[in-house]
Amino acid sequence: MSERRACRVIDADRESVRYRSTRDDDAGLREKLRELANQRRRFGYRRLHILLRREGVMINRKKTQRIYQEEGLAVRRRRSRRRAVGTRAPAPVLALPNQRWSLDFVHDQMAFRVLNVVDDVTRECLAAVPDTSISGRRVVRELTELITQRGKPGMIVSDNGTELTSNAVLAWCGEIGVEWHYIAPGKPMQNGYVESFNGRMRDELLNETLFLSLPHARVEIAAWVDDYNRERPHSALGYETPAAFAAELDKQWPASLRPTGSATQPIASTALMRKTTARL
Structure with a gap:
């Protein structure tokens, strides 16, 4: 069946069938969001959105939420004893006041x-x-x-x-x-x-x-x-x-x-x- 006839049968606009999204894939933004999510494993998309804006990435919060969900970065509920990955203790600081x-x-x-x-x-x-x-x-x-x-x-x-x-x-x-x-x-x-x-x-x-x-x-x-x-x-x-x-x-x-x-x-x-x- 031709496209013209199929669209007539289902009463669909041919332009909507042929439409192709022109939205950017946001590969750099997705990579940055994954990096932040790995660093802050217990942060949700709202806190990660603040970190992105702090680094100069000016995007809408809803877009951050959408990419966050598409990348599967949701915070998972812990089912066992919490364990630290690697060394996360703060490094020694210079022996001066107000350093830490x-x-x-x-x-x-x-x-x-x-x-x-x-x-x-x-x-x-x-x-x-x-x-x-x-x-x-x-x-x-x-x-x-x-x-x-x-x-x-x-x-x-x-x-x-x-x-x-x-x-x-x-x-x-x-x-x-x-x-x-x-x-x-x-x-x-x-x-x-x-x-x-x-x-x-x-x-x-x-x-x-x-x-x-x-x-x-x-x-x-x-x-x-x-x-x-x-x-x-x-x-x-x-x-x-x-x-x-x-x-x-x-x-x-x-x-x-x-x-x-x-x-x-x-x-x-x-x-x-x-x-x-x-x-x-």
Whole structure:
């Protein structure tokens, strides 16, 4: 049967039958999306879309979703114990303040949680924010305020919690140009500095104090953090306090050797940095 007769039988337009799509195959975009999906295995198309736009790929979110589905990149539900692939621990950094911050949450039995921010080099607690609920936008606000006081960090390390992998956090990192490193799932020791700090806070404060209200908790936590930084001996610092250790090591860096752009003075030595690697 000819095309003309077949179209007449089914009442179809011959132009629609002969139409051939002129849309580009987007081979480069698909390759880039697959690369990002392999790096961020637990990210959906929305977060991958933000990463694409951060790298200058200006496309519509619906197009990202369509290619994401066509490439079969949907996040799969885990059915067994989560395992890390390769070494995903952050590399050792220069022994200077603001080179790497660590973030994590610690919960209290009174049903509030505390967002802790620790400088991995100085071991100082930069912020301890207690509240009943802390969203991704709240994390961004607290970090923005902290940066105005201390300057921008070279890297931020955290786990893969929903608040820390939210679209608000990803967009904020792209705007201010901060590298955010996510540890391998199920590997909390890759974020060992803040995990250790959380243990000290729980053992010395949360388990020892009966908080009557959230304002009372804020006062007690602020006082404990000040004592931790200025009075409590730290075993990893030769049993000196972080403040005293910082003041002593500050003398090791003459003004001519201090890197530009740091909000505070270099106060640590590379010999005191611990190097940790993840098991394969």
